[in-house]
Amino acid sequence: xxxxxxxxxxxxxxxxxxxxxxxxxxxxxxxxxxxxxxxxxxxxxxxxxxxxxxxxxxxxxxxxxxxxxxxxxxxxxxxxxxxxxxxxxxxxxxxxxxxxxxxxxxxxxxxxxxxxxxxxxxxxxxxxxxxxxxxxxxxxxxxxxxxxxxxxxxxxxxxxxxxxxxxxxxxxxxxxxxxxxxxxxxxxxxxxxxxxxxxxxxxxxxxxxxxxxxxxxxxxxxxxxxxxxxxxxxxxxxxxxxxxxxxxxxxxxxxxxxxxxxxxxxxxxxxxxxxxxxxxxxxxxxxxxxxxxxxxxxxxxxxxxxxxxxxxxxxxxxxxxxxxxxxxxxxxxxxxxxxxxxxxxxxxxxxxxxxxxxxxxxxxxxxxxxxxxxxxxxxxxxxxxxxxxxxxxxxxxxxxxxxxxxxxxxxxxxxxxxxxxxxxxxxxxxxxxxxxxxxxxxxxxxxxxxxxxxxxxxxxxxxxxxxxxxxxxxxxxxxxxxxxx
Amino acid sequence: xxxxxxxxxxxxxxxxxxxxxxxxxxxxxxxxxxxxxxxxxxxxxxxxxxxxxxxxxxxxxxxxxxxxxxxxxxxxxxxxxxxxxxxxxxxxxxxxxxxxxxxxxxxxxxxxxxxxxxxxxxxxxxxxxxxxxxxxxxxxxxxxxxxxxxxxxxxxxxxxxxxxxxxxxxxxxxxxxxxxxxxxxxxxxxxxxxxxxxxxxxxxxxxxxxxxxxxxxxxxxxxxxxxxxxxxxxxxxxxxxxxxxxxxxxxxxxxxxxxxxxxxxxxxxxxxxxxxxxxxxxxxxxxxxxxxxxxxxxxxxxxxxxxxxxxxxxxxxxxxxxxxxxxxxxxxxxxxxxxxxxxxxxxxxxxxxxxxxxxxxxxxxxxxxxxxxxxxxxxxxxxxxxxxxxxxxxxxxxxxxxxxxxxxxxxxxxxxxxxxxxxxxxxxxxxxxxxxxxxxxxxxxxxxxxxxxxxxxxxxxxxxxxxxxxxxxxxxxxxxxxxxxxxxx
Numbered sequence: 023x024x025x026x027x028x029x030x031x032x033x034x035x036x037x038x039x040x041x042x043x044x045x046x047x048x049x050x051x052x053x054x055x056x057x058x059x060x061x062x063x064x065x066x067x068x069x070x071x072x073x074x075x076x077x078x079x080x081x082x083x084x085x086x087x088x089x090x091x092x093x094x095x096x097x098x099x100x101x102x103x104x105x106x107x108x109x110x111x112x113x114x115x116x117x118x119x120x121x122x123x124x125x126x127x128x129x130x131x132x133x134x135x136x137x138x139x140x141x142x143x144x145x146x147x148x149x150x151x152x153x154x155x156x157x158x159x160x161x162x163x164x165x166x167x168x169x170x171x172x173x174x175x176x177x178x179x180x181x182x183x184x185x186x187x188x189x190x191x192x193x194x195x196x197x198x199x200x201x202x203x204x205x206x207x208x209x210x211x212x213x214x215x216x217x218x219x220x221x222x223x224x225x226x227x228x229x230x231x232x233x234x235x236x237x238x239x240x241x242x243x244x245x246x247x248x249x250x251x252x253x254x255x256x257x258x259x260x261x262x263x264x265x266x267x268x269x270x271x272x273x274x275x276x277x278x279x280x281x282x283x284x285x286x287x288x289x290x291x292x293x294x295x296x297x298x299x300x301x302x303x304x305x306x307x308x309x310x311x312x313x314x315x316x317x318x319x320x321x322x323x324x325x326x327x328x329x330x331x332x333x334x335x336x337x338x339x340x341x342x343x344x345x346x347x348x349x350x351x352x353x354x355x356x357x358x359x360x361x362x363x364x365x366x367x368x369x370x371x372x373x374x375x376x377x378x379x380x381x382x383x384x385x386x387x388x389x390x391x392x393x394x395x396x397x398x399x400x401x402x403x404x405x406x407x408x409x410x411x412x413x414x415x416x417x418x419x420x421x422x423x424x425x426x427x428x429x430x431x432x433x434x435x436x437x438x439x440x441x442x443x444x445x446x447x448x449x450x451x452x453x454x455x456x457x458x459x460x461x462x463x464x465x466x467x468x469x470x471x472x473x474x475x476x477x478x479x480x481x482x483x484x485x486x487x488x489x490x491x492x493x494x495x496x497x498x499x500x501x502x503x504x505x506x507x
Numbered sequence: 508x509x510x511x512x513x514x515x516x517x518x519x520x521x522x523x524x525x526x527x528x529x530x531x532x533x534x535x536x537x538x539x540x541x542x543x544x545x546x547x548x549x550x551x552x553x554x555x556x557x558x559x560x561x562x563x564x565x566x567x568x569x570x571x572x573x574x575x576x577x578x579x580x581x582x583x584x585x586x587x588x589x590x591x592x593x594x595x596x597x598x599x600x601x602x603x604x605x606x607x608x609x610x611x612x613x614x615x616x617x618x619x620x621x622x623x624x625x626x627x628x629x630x631x632x633x634x635x636x637x638x639x640x641x642x643x644x645x646x647x648x649x650x651x652x653x654x655x656x657x658x659x660x661x662x663x664x665x666x667x668x669x670x671x672x673x674x675x676x677x678x679x680x681x682x683x684x685x686x687x688x689x690x691x692x693x694x695x696x697x698x699x700x701x702x703x704x705x706x707x708x709x710x711x712x713x714x715x716x717x718x719x720x721x722x723x724x725x726x727x728x729x730x731x732x733x734x735x736x737x738x739x740x741x742x743x744x745x746x747x748x749x750x751x752x753x754x755x756x757x758x759x760x761x762x763x764x765x766x767x768x769x770x771x772x773x774x775x776x777x778x779x780x781x782x783x784x785x786x787x788x789x790x791x792x793x794x795x796x797x798x799x800x801x802x803x804x805x806x807x808x809x810x811x812x813x814x815x816x817x818x819x820x821x822x823x824x825x826x827x828x829x830x831x832x833x834x835x836x837x838x839x840x841x842x843x844x845x846x847x848x849x850x851x852x853x854x855x856x857x858x859x860x861x862x863x864x865x866x867x868x869x870x871x872x873x874x875x876x877x878x879x880x881x882x883x884x885x886x887x888x889x890x891x892x893x894x895x896x897x898x899x900x901x902x903x904x905x906x907x908x909x910x911x912x913x914x915x916x917x918x919x920x921x922x923x924x925x926x927x928x929x930x931x932x933x934x935x936x937x938x939x940x941x942x943x944x945x946x947x948x949x950x951x952x953x954x955x956x957x958x959x960x961x962x963x964x965x966x967x968x969x970x971x972x973x974x975x976x977x978x979x980x981x982x983x984x985x986x987x988x989x990x991x992x993x994x995x996x
Binding site: 234 | 511512513514516517518519520521522526527530531534539542543546547548549550551552553555556557559560575579580581582584585586587588589591592595596597598599600601602603604605606607609610617618620621622623624625627628629639640641644645674675676677679748750751752753754755913916932935939952
């Protein structure tokens, strides 16, 4: 059910299995024996027809290699919980984790900050004595203070940092007691950063907390409609949700909840009442999509809203779950936006045709954005994920051209070597990578945060995406890098 | 219903708009302020990070030195991202990538494997190891682990490994800077003190300073004097490196041989008294030559004191060029004083910076009404009080130690000020109070090149006067009605 329309394998002149494998081998030469052995299975040439993962994934990060990965806390607070606007998120433990993740993901929210939305850094700021005596009592006091000072909060999440799990605090018991005392959902999430191998486990643990403490605890008062859907796995980076939601509404859908970009916790809690769940970022939210399918019989459909080709395919795929009314609407919407999308392509494609892109991101982007670059006439010559699993790489195989290099949890050394050999015209990756490549004179866009731009999703997003890619690739500043003397 | 909290299932109810308006007004009141200041456990929007961030910053200040986070992988990513967002430069660091099994077996295997890989891939000349939470809680013994790594031959003998304990549940990034700097100097100067040798140089430490132009400004001042120096923990080239098409993992930092020889210096001067407390105590006992600590040279008086100390230590007069510069800075202040006189400011940030802001504001006749440090101390409070009491513009100022930016929000809403000096994190309270924020602190995530222009020395005075006064004049232009919109300001 999650099959995208299958394209024929794409080829890139000069890239074949042998050239890619030998590039990988050269890159691995720098490692000591043990490190080489561990890293080798994570790097491979793509095989689009295999429909299977060409690399190993979701393994422990190799120490000392300069990985770009984050941790379970980052996946929980930064990705899943943080974007839920109308509740307070407590970074429970020392001051740092919540401070580093405060406002640094660009998940935009509605509401009045500090009143009805809470994009703030609230923490128990653990000190030595909390480590020694435990933080449960402090947490109980803290939760009361949250309710008193932020009376309109719809819930509170308690997100554990490393020390909490190591000293054996029981935040689940505190949460349960305080929920009753405050008559307010207090949702615990044991997302200590040392758990698992990357931010991915933090997504999973957060999904589990939603399953155990959130879903089904609220109901929509209005009668259910035939076109009620939820948008899952869109985090409203640079306003993505505010681009996708109107597009879906124009197609006749009622978007009852957004998970979790600009999310409302009560709407999330009542999502068990919708007809279909759309999942955009499969990696971070597939767990709850599956839970709702099993428990409430809600089908889910994995869609891609990057670039007109995928938007068209996705809307038609979604329409398959509904009646002719929706199908007609979808065709009308596609027909309405096709000319403006073509105009964007006509404007930018001549300047971007044939340009090579190297991607290294997380979540859905290493595969979902490939087609959007292709809409602009570009080719993606390498792609990989920080924290993907096997099923992500299975889905990637068919999107990427034949024999292009696929890298899992790439180290900075590997990315640098691949860029040196592949000579991309654009690198799309994260903040830690950005200036490494820019110092190499390579145009770069941050593809986690849309580099302080956006939205990139749906019809409102593609013109912004195209403009940003063009301004990065064709900026005259790159021509100044080499001094004439 | 799957409801493990035992709460009743309810209808989805949107937040009532009237409630929003009521609470919105309430959080600006004195009543709310009182409740806000009564908090015991909850910290909201603190203006400090944890120790390892400072440890990484200082490690980047030494040539070919690889910062190494002993702890979980995610910690390293947080520090690197923060430094990179501020400087818009790469911040290369690795980690032990400890996971659950570390809690059972300890982190030695991860550390050893990490050191071996890091040496092979990134070819450092020194490794600076510092800890995040996990190894601190499970009690990893770094001394033993590193000794064992040496015995196993995982790190060549000519690569020093400095290591520091930097628990995140204690102190702030400023303390982590101190701890790592101390460890690096102890490691690198070991057995290097030579009886009777004197490098003739000044050893200089800037403290936790994330403004690369400040570093360049200090060096320019030393050059004007003709003082040869070793700038310890010099991050200026690391975090302000040229784009010439070539990525260098270690683009700058104090040369290690120079840093090692610093123990034989003629004088050692720190301008980060709060950021180098432990380091300086150790230096006093172990370094040859004179030892001095001065406040960060911000404003005229503190810059004067700095120059006079250099003059005294090296028996050289203050160069005429700097005296002329002083005159130009004072000229800039007298020209612009009318735009700042009597204006009220809220200031917050790291201890050394706050003392500098306050000195500067008092010199301009501005009033530092609210002075807040979210990781302060009695000592800092005393020093601030002494500064304030010495000026008629300080009499109504209040200091707030160990309070956060949500407290500061209450302060600026109930006792309004004209502007805030701090870092990017203050932008929300500044917006609520409809006043400008001057981003002289760390980190700055939302403006470019703030670290490429100094705030120390006489040049720093000119920069701060310019930024602040021009902003006030921009506001006068933006806010005036047609009748008062004038050619001149």
